[in-house]
Amino acid sequence: MKLNLIAILLLSFGITNAQKDSSMALGQPWPLDYCINYAWQHNLTIKQSEISRNIAENNVTSSKGNILPTINGYAANTWNYGRTIDPFTNTFATSEVLSQDFYLSSQFTIFGGEQSVNQVKQNKAAFEASKFDVEISKNNIALNIAASYLQVLLDQELLTEATNQHRVTLQQVEHTQQLVTAGSLSRSNLLDVQAQEANDDVNQVNAQTQLDLATLGLAQLLDIDSVQLFKIAVPIITIPDNPAIDGPEQVYFKALTSMPDIHSAELKWKSAEDAKNAAAGALYPKLTFNATIGSGYSGSDYQTYVTTQSVPVVTSAGTIYIQEPTEVAGPLITWGKQLTDNFNKSLSFRLNIPILNGLQSNMAYRNAKLTALNNYYNYENSELTLRKNIQQAYADALGALRKYHATQKSVASLTEAYNYTKTKFDVGMSTALDYNTAQTNLNKAQSDLLQAKYNYIFKIKVLDYYQGKPLKL
Numbered sequence: 001m002k003l004n005l006i007a008i009l010l011l012s013f014g015i016t017n018a019q020k021d022s023s024m025a026l027g028q029p030w031p032l033d034y035c036i037n038y039a040w041q042h043n044l045t046i047k048q049s050e051i052s053r054n055i056a057e058n059n060v061t062s063s064k065g066n067i068l069p070t071i072n073g074y075a076a077n078t079w080n081y082g083r084t085i086d087p088f089t090n091t092f093a094t095s096e097v098l099s100q101d102f103y104l105s106s107q108f109t110i111f112g113g114e115q116s117v118n119q120v121k122q123n124k125a126a127f128e129a130s131k132f133d134v135e136i137s138k139n140n141i142a143l144n145i146a147a148s149y150l151q152v153l154l155d156q157e158l159l160t161e162a163t164n165q166h167r168v169t170l171q172q173v174e175h176t177q178q179l180v181t182a183g184s185l186s187r188s189n190l191l192d193v194q195a196q197e198a199n200d201d202v203n204q205v206n207a208q209t210q211l212d213l214a215t216l217g218l219a220q221l222l223d224i225d226s227v228q229l230f231k232i233a234v235p236i237i238t239i240p241d242n243p244a245i246d247g248p249e250q251v252y253f254k255a256l257t258s259m260p261d262i263h264s265a266e267l268k269w270k271s272a273e274d275a276k277n278a279a280a281g282a283l284y285p286k287l288t289f290n291a292t293i294g295s296g297y298s299g300s301d302y303q304t305y306v307t308t309q310s311v312p313v314v315t316s317a318g319t320i321y322i323q324e325p326t327e328v329a330g331p332l333i334t335w336g337k338q339l340t341d342n343f344n345k346s347l348s349f350r351l352n353i354p355i356l357n358g359l360q361s362n363m364a365y366r367n368a369k370l371t372a373l374n375n376y377y378n379y380e381n382s383e384l385t386l387r388k389n390i391q392q393a394y395a396d397a398l399g400a401l402r403k404y405h406a407t408q409k410s411v412a413s414l415t416e417a418y419n420y421t422k423t424k425f426d427v428g429m430s431t432a433l434d435y436n437t438a439q440t441n442l443n444k445a446q447s448d449l450l451q452a453k454y455n456y457i458f459k460i461k462v463l464d465y466y467q468g469k470p471l472k473l
Contacts, residue, residue: 026224026226026229026230027229027231028231029231029232029233029234030230030231030232030233031232031233031235032145032146032149032232032233032235035145035149035218035222035232036141036142036145036146038222039141039142039145039221039222040138040141040142042222042223043141043223045137045140045141046134046137046138046141049130049133049134049136049137050134052130052133053127053130053131053133053134056123056126056127056129056130057127057130059123059126059127060120060123060124060127062123063116063119063120063122063123064120066116066119066120067109067116067117067120069106069107069108070106070107070108071104071105071106072104072105072106073102073103073104074101074102074103074104074105074294075100075101075102075103076099076100076101077098077100078098078099078100078101079096079097079098080096080097080099081096096299097298097299098297098298098299099296099297099298099299100296100297101294101296102294102295102296102339103292103293103294104292104293104294105290105291105292105293106290106291106292107288107289107290107291108288108289109286109287109288110287110288110289110349111284111285111286111287112281112284112286112287112288113280113281113282113283113284113285113286114277114278114281115278115281115282118274118275118277118278118281119274119275119278121274121277122271122272122274122275122278123271125267125268125270125271125274126267126268126271128263128267129263129264129267129268129271132260132261132263132264132267133260133264135260136260136261136264139260144221145218145221145222148214148217148218148221149218149232150454150458151214151217151218152211152214152215152218152232153232153234153235153237153454154450154451154454155207155210155211155214156211156234157450158207158210158211158447158450159204159207159208159210159211161207161443161446161447161450162200162203162204162206162207163204163207165200165203165204165439165443166197166200166201166203166204169193169196169197169200169439170197172193172196172197172422172435173190173193173194173197175426176189176190176193176432177190179426179428184427184428185428188432189425189431189432190432191432192431192432192433192435192436193432193435193436195436196432196435196436196439203443215227215230215231215232218230218232237453237457239404239453239456239457243401243460245394245397245398245401245460245463246463246467247394248387248390248391248394251390251393251394251463251466251467252386252387252390252466254466254467254468255386255390255466255467255468256383256386257468258466258467258468259386259466261382261386262379262382262383262386265375265378265379265382266379268375268378268379269372269375269376269378269379271375272368272371272372272374272375272376273372275368275371275372276365276368276369276371276372278368279361279364279365279367279368280365280368282354282361282364282365283354283361283362283365284354285351285352285353285354286351286352287349287350287351287352288349288350288352289347289348289349289350290346290347290348290349290350291345291346291347291348292345292346293343293344293345293346294343294344294345295338295339295340295342295343295344296338296339296342297335297338297339297342298338299332310322386466389466390463390466393459393462393463393466394463396459396462397456397459397460397462397463400452400455400456400458400459400460401456401460403452403455403456404449404452404453404455404456407445407448407449407452408449410445410448410449411442411445411446411449414438414441414442414445415442417438417441417442418438418439418441418442421434421435421438422435422438
């Protein structure tokens with residue numbers, strides 16, 4: 001059963017009304033919408049796509065923060081040993097010196113080629129695209145669940161048909177035995193019918209095995225441990241006598257607004273365009289405003305006093321004493337006074353003009369242009385692919401409907417032929433080979449009818465899915 005056909009199941013059983021919890025117990029029949037909702041809550045791929053979405057949202061906040069001024073504080077406590085220059089007294093010190101520095105700086109970009117603004121736009125578009133990517137992941141998971149779910153439904157019907165056919169053949173074996181005993185039929189006829197019964201038994205066993213495998217596959221997709229207790233609900237599926245099928249163009253224009261794939265591709269293209277504009281901003285001069293305030297403390301900054309002392313001077317008249325001023329170290333200047341005395345501030349404007357930087361900015365801009373162009377082509381291709389898929393789905397739906405009607409006629413005709421052959425066989429006017437052939441042809445036609453029924457439902461619901469119609473029959 002092809003995956004694109006199975007998309008119907010997503011639509012067929014009311015996924016939009018899925019329950020909000022996973023409290024339904026194993027052993028109870030799980031409807032399709034519940035299975036899909038359960039997978040949406042527990043599937044690791046979806047959880048990873050949601051993490052990617054959250055990262056994209058954080059990138060938006062981060063890029064907005066880049067527009068704001070930066071404010072940074074700085075503090076240092078330093079011990080210097082040996083001969084060193086005191087950073088505040090600007091004198092040599094040979095002993096241990098304690099110094100402390102405190103600064104607060106701020107920078108604001110006045111003009112930077114609108115890089116920050118375009119980065120915000122880029123990240124916003126990427127974030128919006130990531131939200132649609134989550135929906136794409138959910139759709140992919142839902143389609144896988146749907147494919148497996150509908151396969152179980154089909155295999156259940158095939159098992160029911162095989163069981164009923166085996167029961168009918170057993171009854172025919174019993175009836176043939178009576179005819180052989182009465183002498184109306186030869187023993188070879190009984191052997192032929194018994195061979196058919198053995199073949200029907202094998203078909204029933206095979207049908208049960210296929211159903212078990214399909215149920216196991218669905219349970220494994222849901223990561224359910226207790227597979228033995230898992231079972232699905234069986235909905236009532238009907239096909240109208242004269243169904244109306246919307247044309248491909250009508251479906252396409254509706255799909256343009258409903259399919260997350262299209263929205264994601266468009267937003268990724270827009271994000272790449274903003275990234276291109278941001279890369280172009282690196283080619284422009286950048287003007288920033290900077291402000292700094294700071295102060296510090298030195299463990300060797302002492303108060304000084306000027307005193308006078310007598311200094312002997314030898315002259316021709318003899319030795320005389322003169323008074324000369326001399327600096328004398330006093331007590332260490334207090335921490336608070338030093339911070340006040342050493343307080344400084346600065347304001348500056350800085351213009352950075354890119355002249356030659358190894359062609360990095362130019363190459364980054366060129367690559368950004370190519371990326372934007374490639375994303376545009378991806379967007380265009382997603383629309384073209386969508387149109388082709390819808391055209392194919394429309395043609396498939398029409399073909400499936402014709403095959404369903406033709407198979408209905410075939411089953412009706414072969415049923416009459418089987419009943420006629422059975423009647424003749426019961427009265428000894430037909431051989432067991434003729435009876436078995438009629439039964440085999442009818443069994444195949446009935447199986448084909450089931451396949452055609454599900455094939456049509458799958459394909460018509462694909463069209464409903466593209467249009468965003470309620471996902472139920």
